[in-house]
Amino acid sequence: MVKEKRRLFSGKDVLIAVAAIGAAVALYFVNAGEKAGTAVIERDGEILYRVNFSTLSQPVTYKIDGEYPAEVIAEPNGIYFASASCPDQSCVHMGKLRKTGEIAVCLPARLVIRIEGENKSSSTDAMTG
Amino acid sequence: MLKKLAVSILAAAFSILLCSSCGGSATKETPLEQTGFVMGSFVEQTIYPKGDLAQEAAKEVTTRLTKMEQLISWRIQDSDIAKINQNAGGQEVAIDALTFTLLQTAKGVAINSGGAYNPAILPLSMLWNVDDEAFIPPERQLVEGLLASIDSGKLVLDEEKQTAVMTLEGGAIDLGGIGKGAACDEALKIYQEKNIPGAIIAVGGSVGVHGTKANGKPWSIGVRDPKKSQDTALGQILLEKGCVSTSGIYEKGQEIDGVYYHHIIDSATGFPADSDLVSATVVHDSGAISDALATACIVLGREGALPLLEQYGAGAVLIDQNNTIYLVGDMKSSFELASGDYHIAQ
Numbered sequence: 405m406v407k408e409k410r411r412l413f414s415g416k417d418v419l420i421a422v423a424a425i426g427a428a429v430a431l432y433f434v435n436a437g438e439k440a441g442t443a444v445i446e447r448d449g450e451i452l453y454r455v456n457f458s459t460l461s462q463p464v465t466y467k468i469d470g471e472y473p474a475e476v477i478a479e480p481n482g483i484y485f486a487s488a489s490c491p492d493q494s495c496v497h498m499g500k501l502r503k504t505g506e507i508a509v510c511l512p513a514r515l516v517i518r519i520e521g522e523n524k525s526s527s528t529d530a531m532t533g
Numbered sequence: 534m535l536k537k538l539a540v541s542i543l544a545a546a547f548s549i550l551l552c553s554s555c556g557g558s559a560t561k562e563t564p565l566e567q568t569g570f571v572m573g574s575f576v577e578q579t580i581y582p583k584g585d586l587a588q589e590a591a592k593e594v595t596t597r598l599t600k601m602e603q604l605i606s607w608r609i610q611d612s613d614i615a616k617i618n619q620n621a622g623g624q625e626v627a628i629d630a631l632t633f634t635l636l637q638t639a640k641g642v643a644i645n646s647g648g649a650y651n652p653a654i655l656p657l658s659m660l661w662n663v664d665d666e667a668f669i670p671p672e673r674q675l676v677e678g679l680l681a682s683i684d685s686g687k688l689v690l691d692e693e694k695q696t697a698v699m700t701l702e703g704g705a706i707d708l709g710g711i712g713k714g715a716a717c718d719e720a721l722k723i724y725q726e727k728n729i730p731g732a733i734i735a736v737g738g739s740v741g742v743h744g745t746k747a748n749g750k751p752w753s754i755g756v757r758d759p760k761k762s763q764d765t766a767l768g769q770i771l772l773e774k775g776c777v778s779t780s781g782i783y784e785k786g787q788e789i790d791g792v793y794y795h796h797i798i799d800s801a802t803g804f805p806a807d808s809d810l811v812s813a814t815v816v817h818d819s820g821a822i823s824d825a826l827a828t829a830c831i832v833l834g835r836e837g838a839l840p841l842l843e844q845y846g847a848g849a850v851l852i853d854q855n856n857t858i859y860l861v862g863d864m865k866s867s868f869e870l871a872s873g874d875y876h877i878a879q
Contacts, residue, residue: 449569449576449595491666494763507577514570526755528769529579529746530735532814533757533779 443483443501445476446516455483472513483517485510562747564731567591571598572606572712574737578720581731581747590727594720594734601719604632605708607655613697614706617688618655622702625691633695635708635715635821636688642711642825643685646841649832650825651800653685655705663796663805664785670794676803683800714778714824717741721776721820739778741820756850758872759783759812767872770850770864776820780827781812799832808834809853816848816863823847835859 445453445466453466455478465486466476474488474495482500488510495510504521565587569576578594580587607614613632620626628636639652657679660671687701699706708715716736724732724743731744733752742752751773755766759781770777782805786795799806813830817823826847830838835851839861842849848863856875860868870877 446568449567498764509568509575511570511573511575516568516575518566518568520566528753528755528766529733529742530577530740530752531738531755531757531764531766532735532740532770532777533738533755533759533763533781533812 441504441521443478443517443519445483446518448514457481468513468515470513470515472510474510474513474515476517483519484508485515485517488513488515565591567595569595569598571595571716571736572602572709574713574716575735576716577735579733580724580729581744586727586729587732590723590729590732593723593727597719597723598716598736601631601716602712604629605635605712605715607705607707607709614708617697617699618705621699621704623698625689625694625696625698627694627696630695631719633690633692633697635711636690636697636706637692638715638819638821639708639711639825640685640688640690642822642829645844646826646829646833648685648800649829649837649841650710651683651685652706652708652710653688653699653701653704654683654798654800655707656682656703657798657800657803658707658796659705661794661796661798661805663787663794668787668789668794670789670792680800680803710828711821711824713737713739714776714820714822717776717820738780738784739776739820739824741776742772742774745773756814756868757781757812758874759852760874767852767875768850768858768868768870770814770816771867771869772816775816775818776823777814777816778820778824778827779812779814780824780831782806782831783811797828797831801832806832808832808837810834810838810851811854812850812852813838814850815842816867817845 443455444451457480460478460480463477463479468474472488472490475486477484477486482502484500485495485508488495490510490512495508498508501508501519504519505526507518509516563583564579564581565583567578578591580591603609604613606612607618609615613628616626642650643652660675660679682703684701687699687704689698689700713736717734717739720734721741721743731746733742740754751771754770754772754777756768758765758767780797782795782797786793795805797806810831813827815823815826822845826845829841842861849861850864850868851859858875858877
């Protein structure tokens with residue numbers, strides 16, 4: 405009886421390796437968009453508040469005065485315009501920002517909330533339209 | 534057992550490799566991001582790399598755009614344009630060189646587009662006031678009564694004296710149709726003056742690009758899906774230089790009694806433009822020209838827009854009501870469609 409020559413890697417091993425590498429790649433892509441470290445609340449380009457998500461254990465409400473008062477809520481997993489007294493409400497409709505590079509703008513109040521970070525979740529540099 | 538260990542080590546090494554490469558390049562490419570507001574639009578500057586020079590350029594852009602708004606917004610009392618409008622039918626007004634150049638550009642596109650882009654449409658757009666919450670369509674008689682008051686040919690410019698006059702009484706100029714693109718032009722000049730390696734600016738729906746990103750890839754500009762929310766792109770334009778502007782009938786529109794009214798008014802009829810196009814994205818070295826041409830395309834429709842775009846050597850992404858995308862000039866090779874809801878005409 406001739407003993408079959410053992411290969412270094414069997415089919416099963418390759419499968420495990422592929423799965424492990426696949427998991428690593430998936431993890432990389434998930435991380436790229438969700439490394440939400442800090443968010444900023446700005447008016448006219450000036451930073452009013454900087455929010456560090458890692459220090460939040462419960463929601464924090466920021467009340468912003470002005471011609472169109474607004475309320476921004478920061479939670480451990482995101483930040484959003486909870487209410488605004490502007491006519492179009494498009495800032496409120498943007499919903500919760502969770503990923504790096506996401507932004508919500510209130511044009512009448514000249515307010516911006518955005519998530520800072522190095523790895524933008526969006527593949528584009530700007531939008532036209 | 535050994536083999537399993539070898540596999541695990543291999544996988545771990547691979548994942549470390551992935552993470553370290555992403556971390557390294559991201560640090561090199563970190564830009565300065567500066568937001569702001571000008572001419573009723575959101576401004577976003579992204580300047581590479583982050584640092585004192587970027588900060589200085591961003592600040593200068595903000596200052597220059599605010600100054601530009603003070604000159605060309607018809608809403609601001611004592612602006613050059615407000616003065617021209619107050620003196621309509623009367624005296625010439627001495628204006629800043631920037632206002633003069635923009636009026637020249639605007640007049641040029643107005644002539645070449647046969648009035649499809651019209652910087653003198655203000656009396657009519659004020660009557661329509663489509664973005665008003667309490668919008669009611671105006672009576673046809675009122676609309677037609679104003680058609681004689683919107684002739685941009687009655688705007689007379691004197692290059693030597695740097696003056697302008699609207700010779701038509703009741704006439705009024707509005708540079709809002711090129712203001713966002715012109716703001717991009719001003720920003721690009723500053724990035725050039727300051728030797729910024731790479732920067733991109735968005736003013737409302739207009740975008741200008743300068744230099745290159747650290748990774749050397751062209752800038753990627755998302756084209757908004759006319760049927761979806763503001764931040765949803767149907768595809769992207771890869772751009773190495775110049776500006777992009779988009780006009781669309783989906784913006785600031787209202788439906789009343791089954792009729793859809795939008796803000797792009799056709800000077801020929803006095804009513805909102807009714808062509809086959811719902812969105813026009815135009816690429817040109819000049820932001821002001823790209824902005825004016827985008828509006829003209831919506832009014833003219835695809836057939837009418839093609840010769841105009843060719844005359845200016847402009848690229849374009851035109852989207853019609855049947856979700857068909859027409860690519861013009863450079864865009865045939867620089868546009869990438871990402872949505873299955875649209876198809877590119879062959």
